[in-house]
Amino acid sequence: MxxxxxxxxxxxxxxxxxxxxxxxxxxxxxxxxxxxxxxxxxxxxxxxxxxxxxxxxxxxxxxxxxxxxxxxxxxxxxxxxxxxxxxxxxxxxxxxxxxxxxxxxxxxxxxxxxxxxxxxxxxxxxxxxxxxxxxAGLGVEPLEAGFTAALLHARLRGRRVAVKQALLAGDIVVGVGNIYASEALFLAGIDPRTPGHRISLARCERLVDAVRAVLARAVAVGGSTLRDFRDAHGLGGAFQNEARVYGREGEPCTTCGGTVRRIVQGQRSTYFCPHCQRR
DNA sequence: ATGGGTACCTGTCTGC
DNA sequence: TGCAGACAGGTACCCA
Structure with missing residues (x-):
């Protein structure tokens, strides 16, 4: 969760x-x-x-x-x-x-x-x-000033793993899990399979903005309640209702009308739009 | 250092 | 209805 x-x-x-x-x-x-x-x-x-x-x-x-x-x-x-x-x-x-x-x-x-x-x-x-x-070894906080395009770009250099897995790993930036990694990459227009070291500085800027926007929006609407998440008062979140790709395999992309795809990366599901998200 | 795979545990859903 | 199998928001750890 x-x-x-x-x-x-x-x-x-x-x-x-x-x-x-x-x-x-x-x-x-x-x-x-x-x-x-x-x-x-x-x-x-x-x-x-x-x-x-x-x-x-x-x-x-x-x-x-x-x-x-x-x-x-x-x-x-x-x-x-x-x-x-x-x-x-x-x-x-x-x-x-x-x-x-x-x-x-x-x-x-x-x-x-x-x-x-x-x-x-x-x-x-x-x-x-x-x-x-x-x-120890945790990456920077995504909603704090230390999470910059320059830092992300530097830390992705020399990483051959897919950018989605690099986001999930937590040693560059923390807190981005399976839902929000897919969502942020969609917002940034980046194919989740792109090797980390192939992400340009300009695209890192878009990705930093996207990660920030997705996480901040999710906090504002109480998080995602897929099954059992509740806050300390028992309230569920609403972000699952505005997910653009996560959990939407086979459904139309909200931007281009194409079909959202699901693939598996590192034993985790990734959702993306092959038309809107490019390598 | 990086990357790949496994392990932990239980519930829910799908397809036969 | 029963049952096997897939899948689920995470991450430490082991081995190449």
Missing amino acids: PELPEVEVTRLSLVDRLRGAEIAGVRVGKPLRWPLGCAPSTLVGRRLLDVNRRGKYLWFALGARPGVAADDGGLLLHLGMSGSLNLSTHAEPPGPWDHFDLATSHGLLRLTDPRRFGAAVWSSSRDEGAAGKLL
């Missing part, structure tokens, strides 16, 4: 309500991708200072336990393919897909994740330990 827009929508839907909350209890269900990495008691009594996002990861900054010096840390959360977070004031009993609960003074934060590719990992610092290892 969740690409950058869904993760950001999730963050926006809970950060104001959760900031300042005190953790009262932790419940761990079936194993997620990685173990929590600490005893539940390590978290209890801490205050939630802030919720930040890095790529598709969320970082819940946690203050020190009362009376314990230099004890700060945080939780790194990932929603995997099928995860979502919900914040509620009345705690219902956990369902079969609810694998992580944080009971707080401001409500129950619950991670629901049928496929269990998601994770909640304790780390004493965002830049070191478990979190540091997972966040």
Whole structure:
């Protein structure tokens, strides 16, 4: 499920309500991708200072336990393919897909994740330990100033893989997943099969603009809800209704009327219009 | 360094 | 109706 827009929508839907909350209890269900990495008691009594996002990861900054010096840390959360977070004031009993609960003074934060590719990992610092290892090597944030055509062009040089796979890899730019990679390449008019190193600087400019536009628009409409994505209040997104190519194999291109094609790249579906998108 | 493939896990949909 | 197979929003890790 969740690409950058869904993760950001999730963050926006809970950060104001959760900031300042005190953790009262932790419940761990079936194993997620990685173990929590600490005893539940390590978290209890801490205050939630802030919720930040890095790529598709969320970082819940946690203050020190009362009376314990230099004890700060945080939780790194990932929603995997099928995860979502919900914040509620009345705690219902956990369902079969609810694998992580944080009971707080401001409500129950619950991670629901049928496929269990998601994770909640304790780390004493965002830049070191478990979190540091997972966040190391991530590319630039697409909605920040560092994502430029010059950077994209430089980083694509010497890459023979298709530009779509280079976008997905996450070491150049983060947060662009399978839906938005197809959508951005459509907007930029670039054939997803084009080798990375063959993308000119001028086309990198269009691609940077397209990635930014697609992600910003998706955040604005609450992300894409294909199946199970919900924000922390249970609201679904609407971007799936305005996708130009993703999931539209065999349907007419909204620009030229030609037929949208589906191909497989790196075991993932790619959708594109062969007429509007050129190498 | 790059690239290709596998693995993790469960639900839903399609076609026979 | 049953069942096998394909497919699904991600990404760390192993091996060439």
